[in-house]
Amino acid sequence: MGGYWSGILAILAINVIFAYGIFLPVATGQLNLGGAGFQAVGAYAAAYMSYTYDWPVALTLILAMVVTGGIGFAVAFPILRLRGVYLVLGTFAFAEVVAGLILNSETLGGAIGLPVPAFVDYEVPVVLAALVTLFVFYLMATRFGLVMRAVHDDEVVSDLMGVSLRGVKVAAFAVGAGLCGLAGGLYAHTFTYVEIQAFNALVSINVLLFVLLGGTQTAFGPLIGAAFFTLLPEALRVLLPQLQASVASLFGAAGDMRAPDDSWRFVILGCVTVLMMVFRPEGLVTRTLVERFKPRRRSGLAAAEASA
Amino acid sequence: MMPPLLALQGVSKSFGGLEVITDVAFNVEAGGRTALIGPNGAGKTTLFNLISGVYRQDKGSIALSGEDISDIASRRRIGLGMARSFQNIRLMPHLSVTENIMLGQQARAGSLADMLTPLSLFGRTKWRREAEELLGRMGLDTYPGEVVATLPYGIRKKIEVVRALAASPKLLLLDEPAAGLNPTETAALSDFLAEIAETGVTLLVVEHDMGFVRSLCDHAVVLNFGRKIYDGPTGSVQEDPDVLEAYLGRRNRNEDAAASAREGIHAA
Numbered sequence: 001m002g003g004y005w006s007g008i009l010a011i012l013a014i015n016v017i018f019a020y021g022i023f024l025p026v027a028t029g030q031l032n033l034g035g036a037g038f039q040a041v042g043a044y045a046a047a048y049m050s051y052t053y054d055w056p057v058a059l060t061l062i063l064a065m066v067v068t069g070g071i072g073f074a075v076a077f078p079i080l081r082l083r084g085v086y087l088v089l090g091t092f093a094f095a096e097v098v099a100g101l102i103l104n105s106e107t108l109g110g111a112i113g114l115p116v117p118a119f120v121d122y123e124v125p126v127v128l129a130a131l132v133t134l135f136v137f138y139l140m141a142t143r144f145g146l147v148m149r150a151v152h153d154d155e156v157v158s159d160l161m162g163v164s165l166r167g168v169k170v171a172a173f174a175v176g177a178g179l180c181g182l183a184g185g186l187y188a189h190t191f192t193y194v195e196i197q198a199f200n201a202l203v204s205i206n207v208l209l210f211v212l213l214g215g216t217q218t219a220f221g222p223l224i225g226a227a228f229f230t231l232l233p234e235a236l237r238v239l240l241p242q243l244q245a246s247v248a249s250l251f252g253a254a255g256d257m258r259a260p261d262d263s264w265r266f267v268i269l270g271c272v273t274v275l276m277m278v279f280r281p282e283g284l285v286t287r288t289l290v291e292r293f294k295p296r297r298r299s300g301l302a303a304a305e306a307s308a
Numbered sequence: 309m310m311p312p313l314l315a316l317q318g319v320s321k322s323f324g325g326l327e328v329i330t331d332v333a334f335n336v337e338a339g340g341r342t343a344l345i346g347p348n349g350a351g352k353t354t355l356f357n358l359i360s361g362v363y364r365q366d367k368g369s370i371a372l373s374g375e376d377i378s379d380i381a382s383r384r385r386i387g388l389g390m391a392r393s394f395q396n397i398r399l400m401p402h403l404s405v406t407e408n409i410m411l412g413q414q415a416r417a418g419s420l421a422d423m424l425t426p427l428s429l430f431g432r433t434k435w436r437r438e439a440e441e442l443l444g445r446m447g448l449d450t451y452p453g454e455v456v457a458t459l460p461y462g463i464r465k466k467i468e469v470v471r472a473l474a475a476s477p478k479l480l481l482l483d484e485p486a487a488g489l490n491p492t493e494t495a496a497l498s499d500f501l502a503e504i505a506e507t508g509v510t511l512l513v514v515e516h517d518m519g520f521v522r523s524l525c526d527h528a529v530v531l532n533f534g535r536k537i538y539d540g541p542t543g544s545v546q547e548d549p550d551v552l553e554a555y556l557g558r559r560n561r562n563e564d565a566a567a568s569a570r571e572g573i574h575a576a
Contacts, residue, residue: 142426143410143422143424143425143427144424146407146410147414147423149402149407150400150411153401153402153403154398154400156362157394157400160361160382160386160392161383161411161475162383162386162387164418287402291404
C-alpha cells in the first residue's frame with residue numbers, strides 16, 4: 001500500500017475513534033465542542049512519556065486514554081451543570097484553556113512542540129479503531145446505551161423512570177474523553193510530532209460535525225460521518241481537477257492547465273455540509289434508516305394494515 | 309391499622325406569588341381506584357408533579373405506605389412503588405416500543421451488571437423477554453420494534469401506561485389517560501385500566517371525562533383553585549353542590565339572579 005493511502009487510512013482511523021469520543025456525550029444530549037482539548041491532552045501525554053522516558057507505545061496509549069478520561073471525569077461535574085449553548089461554550093473554553101496551558105509549558109515544549117520518537121504505522125490505529133467501534137456498538141446495545149438515548153430524548157421522564165441523569169452524563173462524558181485521548185495518543189505516534197497549533201478550534205468543530213452530520217441516534221452515525229468527511233476532501237483532491245477540465249471542455253476550452261485551487265475543495269465541502277443539514281437534519285444515519293434495513297419483526301395486524 | 313397507600317397532608321405549593329395548591333389533604337387506599345378531577349387550572353397536574361417529585365411542596369407532607377417521601381429524590385420514588393404517565397405523551401420518540409418499556413424497568417435494573425449487559429446483542433435477555441411479554445398481555449405486541457414516533461396517538465397513549473406498569477408499581481398515577489381518544493378508544497382504555505386494577509395495582513387518575521371516571525373509579529377527589537372541595541364516592545360527586553358550583557357557577561332560580569350573581573351579589 002502506498003504511503004498516501006496508508007496515511008489516509010491512519011487519519012481515518014484516528015478520526016473514527018475521535019468521533020466516537022464526541023459521540024458518547026452527544027448521544028446523551030451533551031454537545032462537546034472541546035474535542036481538540038481532550039485530544040491534545042492525550043497527544044501530549046503520549047508524546048511526553050515517549051520523548052522523556054521512552055515508554056513503549058502500548059503504555060503511552062493506555063496512559064493517554066486514562067489521563068484524558070480522568071480529566072474528562074473531573075471536568076464533567078462542573079461543566080455538565082451547564083446546558084445547551086452554555087455547555088457548548090464551556091467545553092470550547094476548556095479546549096482553549098488546555099491549549100493555553102500547553103503553550104506556556106516549558107516541559108511540553110511550548111509553541112515548538114515535542115518530537116515523538118516511537119512511530120506507529122497505519123495498522124495500529126486501524127485495529128484500535130475497529131476495537132473502539134465494536135466497543136461503542138456493544139455499549140449502545142446495553143441498558144446503559146438505552147438510558148443514554150433516553151436521557152437525550154427527555155431528561156425529566158428519564159429521571160422519573162429512575163435513571164441517574166448525572167451518572168449517565170458524567171460516565172458518557174468521561175469515557176468519551178478517554179476515547180478522544182486515545183485518538184490524541186495515536187495522532188502523536190502517527191505524525192511523530194505534536195504541536196499545539198494542530199489542536200485548534202477547527203478540529204473541535206470538525207469532529208463535532210462528523211458526529212452531528214453522521215447521526216447521533218445510532219453507533220453507525222460517527223463511523224459514517226468520520227469516513228465521509230475524511231474521505232470527501234481527499235476524493236475532491238482527485239475529482240476536482242477532472243471536474244474543472246470537463247467544465248472547461250464544455251465551453252470549448254482545451255482544459256485548464258492551472259493547478260487546481262485547493263480552497264475550492266473546502267467550498268464544496270461546506271456546500272455538502274449545508275445540504276446535509278437541510279435534507280438530513282437528524283444526521284445521515286438515523287434510527288429509522290437502520291430499522292429499515294433490519295429483518296421485519298412486525299406481525300399479523302401491521303402487515304394486514306399495510307396490505308389493506 | 310394499615311396506613312393508606314398514599315397520604316397527603318396539608319400540601320401547599322406556590323409558584324412565585326401564586327399559590328396553586330392550598331392545604332390539600334386526602335388518602336388513596338390500597339387497591340382503590342381514585343379519580344382526581346377538577347376544572348382546568350385546578351392544580352391536578354401540579355399535584356401529580358408534587359407526588360412524583362418533579363416539584364417539592366412548600367408545606368405539608370406526602371407519605372407512601374406510611375413513610376414520608378418528601379425528602380426522597382424524584383428518581384428514587386419509582387423504586388418505592390410509584391409510577392406515572394403524563395398529560396402529553398412523553399414516550400422517548402427515538403426508542404422502539406420495547407425499548408420504551410425496558411426504560412420503565414430501569415428502577416429494578418439499575419445495578420452495574422444490569423447496565424452493562426447487552427439487551428439484545430446475543431439473543432433476548434430476560435428484561436427484553438419480560439417487556440415483550442408485558443406488551444403481549446396488554447395486547448400491544450404487534451409493534452415491538454417500531455420507533456414510537458411513527459405510531460398512532462391511541463396506541464402511544466396505551467404504551468405510556470404500559471411503560472409505567474413495567475416498573476411493577478403499587479400505585480399508578482395516570483394524568484388524563486383518555487384525553488384525545490375517541491369514545492371507542494376511551495371505552496377500551498377503561499377496560500384496559502380495570503384489568504390492571506384487578507391485578508392489585510392502585511390507580512390515581514386525573515381525568516375530565518366524567519363517563520370514563522364513573523366507569524373506572526370508585527372514589528373521587530375534586531380540586532378547585534388548588535383546594536380540595538370534595539372527597540367521596542364517585543356516585544354522588546355530581547350531586548355535590550360545591551362541585552356543581554365549581555363546574556357550572558352558582559345555581560340560580562332565574563336569569564336575573566344569574567346576572568346579579570355575576571355582579572357579586574349572593575342570589576342563590
